Amino acid sequence: QSAQDAQERAATAVKRVDGNFIRANAAQKKTPDWPSTSLDYAETRFSKLDQVNADNVKQLGLVWSYNLESTRGVEATPLVVDGIMYVTASWSVVHAIDTRTGDKLWTFDPQVDKSKGYKGCCDVVNRGVALYQGKVYVAAYDGRLIALDAATGQKVWEKNTIEGQNGSYTITGAPRVFKGKVIIGNGGAEYGVRGYVSAYDAKTGEQKWRWFAVPGDPGKPFEDESMARAAKTWDPSGKYWEAGGGGTAWDSFAFDPELNLMYVGTGNGSPWAHKARSPNGGDNLYLGSVVALNPDTGKYVWHYQETPGDNWDYTSTQSMILADVKIGGKVRKVLLHAPKNGFFFVIDRSNGKFISAKNFVEVNWATGYDKNGRPIEVAAARGDKPYDSIPGPYGAHNWHPMSFNPQTGLAYLPAQNLPINLVDDKDWKFDQNMPGRPHAGLGWNLGKFANVEPPKSKPFGRLVAWDPVAQKEAWGIDYASPWNGGTLTTAGNLVFQGTADGRLLAYNAKTGEKLWETPTGTGVVAAPSTYLVDGKQYVSVAVGWGGVYGLAQRATERQGPGTVYTFALGGTAKMPDFVQYRLGKLVQGVKYDPAKVQAGTMLYISNCVFCHGVPGVDRGGNIPNLGYMDAAYIENLDKFVVQGPATARGMPDFTGKLSSDDIESIKAFIQGTADAIRPK
Numbered sequence: 001q002s003a004q005d006a007q008e009r010a011a012t013a014v015k016r017v018d019g020n021f022i023r024a025n026a027a028q029k030k031t032p033d034w035p036s037t038s039l040d041y042a043e044t045r046f047s048k049l050d051q052v053n054a055d056n057v058k059q060l061g062l063v064w065s066y067n068l069e070s071t072r073g074v075e076a077t078p079l080v081v082d083g084i085m086y087v088t089a090s091w092s093v094v095h096a097i098d099t100r101t102g103d104k105l106w107t108f109d110p111q112v113d114k115s116k117g118y119k120g121c122c123d124v125v126n127r128g129v130a131l132y133q134g135k136v137y138v139a140a141y142d143g144r145l146i147a148l149d150a151a152t153g154q155k156v157w158e159k160n161t162i163e164g165q166n167g168s169y170t171i172t173g174a175p176r177v178f179k180g181k182v183i184i185g186n187g188g189a190e191y192g193v194r195g196y197v198s199a200y201d202a203k204t205g206e207q208k209w210r211w212f213a214v215p216g217d218p219g220k221p222f223e224d225e226s227m228a229r230a231a232k233t234w235d236p237s238g239k240y241w242e243a244g245g246g247g248t249a250w251d252s253f254a255f256d257p258e259l260n261l262m263y264v265g266t267g268n269g270s271p272w273a274h275k276a277r278s279p280n281g282g283d284n285l286y287l288g289s290v291v292a293l294n295p296d297t298g299k300y301v302w303h304y305q306e307t308p309g310d311n312w313d314y315t316s317t318q319s320m321i322l323a324d325v326k327i328g329g330k331v332r333k334v335l336l337h338a339p340k341n342g343f344f345f346v347i348d349r350s351n352g353k354f355i356s357a358k359n360f361v362e363v364n365w366a367t368g369y370d371k372n373g374r375p376i377e378v379a380a381a382r383g384d385k386p387y388d389s390i391p392g393p394y395g396a397h398n399w400h401p402m403s404f405n406p407q408t409g410l411a412y413l414p415a416q417n418l419p420i421n422l423v424d425d426k427d428w429k430f431d432q433n434m435p436g437r438p439h440a441g442l443g444w445n446l447g448k449f450a451n452v453e454p455p456k457s458k459p460f461g462r463l464v465a466w467d468p469v470a471q472k473e474a475w476g477i478d479y480a481s482p483w484n485g486g487t488l489t490t491a492g493n494l495v496f497q498g499t500a501d502g503r504l505l506a507y508n509a510k511t512g513e514k515l516w517e518t519p520t521g522t523g524v525v526a527a528p529s530t531y532l533v534d535g536k537q538y539v540s541v542a543v544g545w546g547g548v549y550g551l552a553q554r555a556t557e558r559q560g561p562g563t564v565y566t567f568a569l570g571g572t573a574k575m576p577d578f579v580q581y582r583l584g585k586l587v588q589g590v591k592y593d594p595a596k597v598q599a600g601t602m603l604y605i606s607n608c609v610f611c612h613g614v615p616g617v618d619r620g621g622n623i624p625n626l627g628y629m630d631a632a633y634i635e636n637l638d639k640f641v642v643q644g645p646a647t648a649r650g651m652p653d654f655t656g657k658l659s660s661d662d663i664e665s666i667k668a669f670i671q672g673t674a675d676a677i678r679p680k
């Protein structure tokens with residue numbers, strides 16, 4: 001009976017979701033539903049609900065938990081309309097849940113071919129769905145955009161968004177629906193792709209427009225005027241189009257209905273190294289930029305480039321928030337942005353004019369921005385010598401959503417310090433068939449293993465409450481680990497955030513005072529959402545450790561499956577039991593030829609380190625660290641590398657790419673490293 005009830009509610013509720021619904025929901029005194037990934041078109045993640053507030057949040061307790069049955073990263077914000085929740089797990093699996101009971105309504109598994117898991121850089125994650133007029137839209141990891149019936153989970157239409165494009169494309173981002181069109185970008189710039197954004201008719205799936213973020217082969221006609229203009233900022237002697245150029249819009253969008261502009265955050269250069277891509281310099285538009293498009297036509301309107309001539313995987317795909325703030329006595333329509341490069345930007349969203357930028361954590365690639373909005377760079381950050389890049393390619397802020405509370409005037413962002421020592425890879429050549437060689441043109445410096453210093457500055461995480469008008473921190477909370485969850489802020493004067501070490505916390509939004517916390521069984525990377533059901537306020541979060549940092553690293557000994565937790569005042573449900581995770585012993589006794597360690601080091605850097613981490617040094621995240629395996633695994637490494645069983649879980653098949661001699665060298669590196677670091 002209640003299942004049928006839920007299905008009927010799902011059918012009627014989501015039918016009502018359209019542009020008017022999303023705007024009306026945001027305009028209400030209390031925002032009852034959470035109908036879009038960041039709540040509203042302005043992407044604020046600010047809920048006007050205040051039943052749960054700084055005075056009573058201590059009474060928050062679990063109402064139900066729901067097992068997502070996944071072991072990889074969970075990055076989705078749960079959407080909720082009339083008490084029906086839509087959330088995704090890893091491998092782009094959609095779950096519809098009745099929040100009144102915590103029971104499953106339906107699930108939809110797009111059946112992504114798991115042997116293609118390696119095609120993405122950064123875990124087989126998905127950041128959630130979009131809702132519109134009775135349908136649920138999910139973008140599958142393999143590049144398909146799929147529309148489902150919200151009541152039943154049945155597929156209505158499906159489009160391959162990468163048809164006709166060459167390269168290692170994936171999708172991890174949540175679609176948005178602006179003016180009846182489903183908007184989606186792609187990922188893949190670590191492996192050589194050309195970034196673009198596409199719009200599909202929400203009803204039929206017909207492609208309406210596509211805007212490329214970087215120019216293609218200048219020997220061919222440009223798609224539009226914006227590409228012709230961009231091409232002037234690239235050096236054709238670098239043949240940038242062979243590796244795609246990058247600029248992937250793999251995460252965030254925003255929409256201003258009054259200005260009729262939609263905003264796109266674009267990604268890094270592909271290859272990473274500026275010198276390899278564009279040997280004689282150039283800004284390489286539209287990498288590392290915020291770009292405004294006309295949502296009806298996909299036509300370029302303006303851009304502001306945050307990282308000219310990107311060299312560090314400094315994407316600008318991070319959450320963009322539209323706010324109206326008083327600057328110099330005047331209310332300005334601005335866009336707030338804290339991209340990977342470590343600076344907090346305030347941009348006039350009507351015309352793209354730079355207003356201000358200030359670093360929100362320590363950075364060492366630039367000392368600031370001049371009045372024209374150009375970075376004042378530190379030359380050594382592009383030098384020939386290895387450089388402790390702060391931030392490193394993980395970013396000072398990655399995709400973990402930021403929120404903005406107009407009552408406090410503060411933005412809440414999950415910041416971090418995660419330096420990486422980068423060095424030019426002079427031998428780099430684009431090779432479509434090298435799936436594990438992502439850091440095109442820049443080496444991932446493995447410290448002593450590659451005879452260069454490991455980064456001196458230690459990683460940490462920090463929740464930063466940032467005042468965008470004063471361009472300074474109002475308060476901040478340090479965490480021992482980087483890679484903490486996205487934030488939610490509410491009219492109850494609260495900020496919620498999950499952490500890498502497996503907790504969900506609530507802070508006083510004005511002061512940063514910690515008010516409440518609960519264990520979550522596993523690291524949290526996603527952002528919570530909040531909503532009303534039958535007049536009562538709930539807070540939900542989807543947990544599941546992962547994403548790119550979570551592949552090879554972890555910050556807690558506890559490990560649970562992907563799970564949705566839902567909390568309310570007075571909730572008394574019991575937390576599920578959590579599995580304790582233990583590191584094994586360093587591998588011992590694998591026979592190897594010490595002369596092969598050097599070759600094995602280079603092969604390991606090229607093919608393995610990004611997911612498996614440094615043997616015996618990293619701890620292993622949702623992918624095992626090979627330095628802690630039993631010797632039998634390493635002795636039989638060939639059986640895993642060539643048509644191995646793990647291809648069913650996303651590992652590449654290295655058949656024809658690694659010879660048996662190569663595999664012997666990698667074994668030598670793994671055992672040699674374990675022996676070298678074993679305490680004497």
Ligand SMILES: O=C(O)c1cc(C(=O)O)c2c(n1)C(=O)C(=O)c1cc(C(=O)O)[nH]c1-2
Binds near residue numbers: 122189268
């Ligand atoms: O350049 C790209 O196309 C691209 C795509 C993605 C992605 O789709 O997840 C990430 C990144 N880059 C990236 O640089 C990055 O740090 C990152 C982290 C994550 C994640 O989900 O944890 N994805 C991505």
Ligand SMILES: [Ca+2]
Binds near residue numbers: 189190313315
């Ligand atoms: Ca990237």
